[in-house]
Amino acid sequence: MYDLAIEKGYVITAAGKRRLDIGISNGIIAGLSMPGMLGAAKESVQVPGRYIFPGGIDVHVHMDDLGADEPEDWRHGSMAAAAGGITTVADMPIDNVPATVDRRSLQMKLMRIKGNSFTDYMVWGGLTADNLDAVMPMLSEGAAGLKAFLCDSGAEDFPRVSDPVLLEAMRLAAKENFPIVIHAENEEINNYYSKKLKGRLRWEDWSRMHPEESELEAVARCALFARITGAGVHIAHISSAKSIALIQEARRQGARITCETCPHYLMFSEEDYPDKGAMLKCAPPVRGMRNRDALWEELKCGHIDIISSDHSPSADKSVTDAVDRAWAGISGVQFTLPVLFSEGCCKRKMPPERIAEVLSLRPAELLGIDKSKGSIELGKDADLAVLNPEKQTIYDENQIKTKVKNSVYKDMCLQGTVERTFLRGAEAGGSKPRGRYICR
Numbered sequence: 001m002y003d004l005a006i007e008k009g010y011v012i013t014a015a016g017k018r019r020l021d022i023g024i025s026n027g028i029i030a031g032l033s034m035p036g037m038l039g040a041a042k043e044s045v046q047v048p049g050r051y052i053f054p055g056g057i058d059v060h061v062h063m064d065d066l067g068a069d070e071p072e073d074w075r076h077g078s079m080a081a082a083a084g085g086i087t088t089v090a091d092m093p094i095d096n097v098p099a100t101v102d103r104r105s106l107q108m109k110l111m112r113i114k115g116n117s118f119t120d121y122m123v124w125g126g127l128t129a130d131n132l133d134a135v136m137p138m139l140s141e142g143a144a145g146l147k148a149f150l151c152d153s154g155a156e157d158f159p160r161v162s163d164p165v166l167l168e169a170m171r172l173a174a175k176e177n178f179p180i181v182i183h184a185e186n187e188e189i190n191n192y193y194s195k196k197l198k199g200r201l202r203w204e205d206w207s208r209m210h211p212e213e214s215e216l217e218a219v220a221r222c223a224l225f226a227r228i229t230g231a232g233v234h235i236a237h238i239s240s241a242k243s244i245a246l247i248q249e250a251r252r253q254g255a256r257i258t259c260e261t262c263p264h265y266l267m268f269s270e271e272d273y274p275d276k277g278a279m280l281k282c283a284p285p286v287r288g289m290r291n292r293d294a295l296w297e298e299l300k301c302g303h304i305d306i307i308s309s310d311h312s313p314s315a316d317k318s319v320t321d322a323v324d325r326a327w328a329g330i331s332g333v334q335f336t337l338p339v340l341f342s343e344g345c346c347k348r349k350m351p352p353e354r355i356a357e358v359l360s361l362r363p364a365e366l367l368g369i370d371k372s373k374g375s376i377e378l379g380k381d382a383d384l385a386v387l388n389p390e391k392q393t394i395y396d397e398n399q400i401k402t403k404v405k406n407s408v409y410k411d412m413c414l415q416g417t418v419e420r421t422f423l424r425g426a427e428a429g430g431s432k433p434r435g436r437y438i439c440r
Helices: 074-083 103-113 132-140 163-176 187-196 204-209 212-229 241-252 263-267 270-280 289-300 336-348 352-367
Strands: 002-013 016-025 028-033 041-046 051-054 056-061 086-091 120-123 125-127 146-149 180-183 232-235 256-261 384-394 413-423
Touching (some): 002 028, 002 384, 056 336, 074 086, 086 384, 125 163, 187 204, 212 232, 241 289, 263 336
Parallel strands (some): 056 086, 125 146, 232 256
Antiparallel strands (some): 016 028, 051 384, 384 413
16 A cells, blocks of 8 residues: 555656656655556545646755855745755855865755755755865765856855866766866956946846856866866856857767756846846846747757756845846746746747756756656655646745745746645645755
8 A cells, every 4th residue: 555646647757748646655656557547545645637747856056054044044945946846956065154165064064954954955065276185075975066166156265166176176077977067157258348347237238247258168168178088067057058059069079068057047038137137137147038049949959958946045136236236146946847837838838748857857867866866757756746737826925935035036927836746755845844965
């Protein structure tokens, strides 16, 4: 007898959509059958007409907890993630104090998170200009891999990595088989145009301060280094569709390189600045409408591997902030699945199985947890997101579960509502966090 049966829904996998009943025992998917054929269960949940996605895996969040918890903390951030169908998150090493750049700071972060997450969680270690000796100790504590910046990170204790250090780290990554995530922007290009355009009042100028060429050069450099070293390299938050062509060419030449983009690059463009103002500021910036549409095409045809939120909230961000002073980050961990379904499936006819691939399967592969998570299969964790495709949600302050409610998505209406999220067979949320630390 199963502990729980979830019945009458459409199960979404990377292979397609099927009417299946799901049997869960001890938090594991123990049965998959045609409707009505599953067998007895202690408890049954009926979800007629709903889409059952594998729980989302967000490889790129900044929970801002540990010394910087004014804009966010783990209870609120993970609750928002679960409300959006996310069941596992991987936290970045920056935007907490201290930055996660050695064993001690990683242990401090884990102590802070323990007992406070409604999702399972992993953490990235930081690669800076001068901490190569700290890499293996962080990995021994279970770090998912490394995160590096090719441009200024904005944090004094997280200096951008130099090319020689990055090459050395990539050689180590190839040997030890862990991924390196890279924020790919050229610091010299950004710095030149930021100084040249300083004092400008038009929001479109933020995209000129961090121009497309800055990303393209940095992506090309990472692709070259990946091919030379054999390391697994993952390019974070691609903003330019032109970057995808560089990555595709590198793959053809044998590079182990993957990439992600984010919902805000798919949902918004420079043309939205007059309405959204500072709420839309992120790094790298959003680009024009043609670029946004081109990103959708790259996503639909399989060239973009992962969609992540790059969740990075700010406590005091407002629409009227100045261009060069506003926080460059978007609060979005709750909105990845809703945006992909509403804008991708409903408006652009993207098949829902593509969501299962970029939000669950490929993230699990990057993090090295695909044996237990990332798809709805027998023997895997019963991490599930139940979405009502017919229902719309207007995301007012009551709907937004993050600590700070000033998201660029506030008051937007999206088609498709996440009604229930299951973490290892139990509903995520409530008053007791059940998230576990996952070591790579």
